[in-house]
Amino acid sequence: MNEKVISCKALTKRFGDFTAVDAITFEVEKGEIFGFLGANGAGKTTAMRMLCGLSNPTSGEAKIAGFDIYKETEKIKKSIGYMSQKFSLYDDLTVQENITFFAGIYGLSDKAIKENSAALLKQLGMEDQADKRVSSLPLGWKQKLAFSTAIIHKPEIVFLDEPTGGVDPVTRRQFWDLIYEASGNGITIFVTTHYMDEAEYCNRVSIMVDGKVEALDTPTNLKKQFSVTTMDEVFYHLAREAKRGE
C-alpha cells in the first residue's frame, strides 16, 4: 500500500503579484483519507482546483493517479470525482435522474449505470426516494447523495471541498461513515474542512498557511509536535501566524 495517487512538487499558482499557492509539495497514498486544512484565503481551494484540472499551475509538477497535470488532464478527469462546497445536484431532477445523468457524463454504460445506481440507492437506503425530486430531500440526504454520485464512476481519487458545511453533527457523522467505506474500497479521499473534529478522522492532515503547507502528518503526530491535545489547538497555533487576511 505504498502507491502514490497524488504527488506534487513545488506546485505554485500566481495571480499577478499574488502567490496564492506557494510551492506546495506533498504525496497522498492510495486509499488514504487526506485532510487539507487551512484558514479562509490560505490557498486551499486554488490548490484543489489545480489538482482537479480546473486551473493551470504557474509552475511546479504534479501527478494525479499517475497522470501528468499539464499534459494528461483528460485522463485525470476520468480518474477523479469532485464534490464542491456548493450543493452539486440538480434540484429539479429526481434522485434517479441525477444519478443517471452524472454516471452518463462519465461515460458509464447503461448496464453499469443501472447496477451502480441500484447499489448506491441500497447503500444509502434511498430506494423509496429514487423518483422523488432532489429538492424535496433534507439537506443531509442531499449531501450523502451528492457524495455517492461523485464516486459513482468508481474514481481513484475523490476531491471533497468542504462537503459538510451547514450539516448537523449526526448527518456529518453518517457522512464520514460513507467516506470511510469509500476509502475502504480503495478510493483516495482528499477533503478540505473547517471542522477540527473532522480533521481527527483523517489519516493524515496538511495545514496550509499563506499559500504554504506548514504542517503535514497524522493528527496524533501533529498534536505531539505542537504539544497540544486537540487538532483545534494545532490549527490555531499555525493559523494565527498567517499574515494574509480574509
Added chain:
Amino acid sequence: MKQFLTFVKKEFLHVLRDKKTLLILFGMPVVQILIFGFALTNEVKNSQIVVVDYAKDIASQEIITKIEASRYFEIRKTLAGSKELEAAFRTGEIKMAVIFPEGFNNQLLHQNKAQIQVLADASDPNNATTLTNYVSSIINDYQAQLNQENAVPLQIKPEVKMLYNPQLKGAPNFVPGVMALVLMLVCVMMTAIAIVKEKETGTMEILLVSPFKPLMVILSKAVPYLLLSMVNVVSILLLSVFVLDLPIAGNILLLFAESTLFIITCLTLGIFISVKTDSQQTAMLISLLGMLLPTLLFSGFMFPIENMPLPLQWFSNVVPSKWYYIIVKGIMIKGLGFSYVWKETLILFGITIFLLIVSLKSFKIRLS
C-alpha cells in the same frame, strides 16, 4: 455522443419541469402574435367611403349597389364631382373613394375593358390595404358575373392609388417582427439563464471537472432551445396563417432555414452573455436591455430606421434582428427567393460566426 445525449436529455428535463419557463416559451409567442395581430389588424367594418359617379350608367349603378350591400362599407355620399373629395380625405372623414369615369358602361361594352379609380387614405396603411382589397374583390365579383353572360370576356380594372403614403411604409407587417422578438427573447435569455444557473448553483464546476468537454456542455445546453425555438417558429407561422390570415408568400423551407440561422445567432449571443456574467439576474438584465430593446428599436419593426439619425442607422446594422426581419419580410410578405436575401443572410452568418468565436474564446479563458 452518448454522453452528449444524456446531457441533452437532462436539459430537456430542466425545461419541461419548470412551469414558468414553459409558459414563457410557448405562451409568449401566442400572446404576442394575438395582441399584435388584433391590436393592429382589426377587421374593417362599416368604413366611411365616398363614391363619385361621373358615369351614372347601369354598370356603375350595379357596382355601387354591390358596394353598398357589403357590410364593410358605408357610402357617405354619392358625389357628382370631385371638389369635396380632397377635403373629406384631409379631415379623415372618409377612408376611401371609388370613382367611376364618364362613359364607364360604354367603354366596357365597346372596348371590353374599363377602369375604376380607387383612392385610399394610406396614412393608416393597414386599413388602406384592407379596404382596397375588399373593393377590388367586389369589382372582380361583378366582372365574373358579367362574364358568365357574355361571350367576350370583359375586364374592369380597379386603379388603386394610395394617398399620403404610396409605398405603405411602416405597414404593420408585424409577424416578422414578432418572430424576431420571440426568438431573441427565448434563445438569448433562456440560454444565458440556463448556463448561468449552473454556474450559480455550483454544478458547472462539477461538469468542468468531469471528462465531459466544456464545449459540449455549452452545445448540449443550446440544443433544447434550438428545437423549442423551431417549434415556436412553427406555431407563430400557423397562427399568422390561420388566425391572422397572413399567408406565407415565399418558400417555407427557405423561411425555416433562415429562421434556424437566426436561432443559432441568438443562441450564440445567449452563450456569450452567459460566459460574461455570473448571476441569473445579470444575465436576464443584459438580455432584456442589450438584446430586446435593440430588437424593438432597431430592427425596423416598430420604428422606421430611415427616419433615425445617421449614427443610429449605422448602429442598427449590428443588430442581428434587423437582418432577420428584412429576410423574413422578404420571404413571407413579398415572396422573395434566396437570390434576393443572400446578402442579409451572409451578414447574419458573419455575425453568428463572429459571436461564436468570441464566446468560445472567452469561455476558454475562464477555465484557466
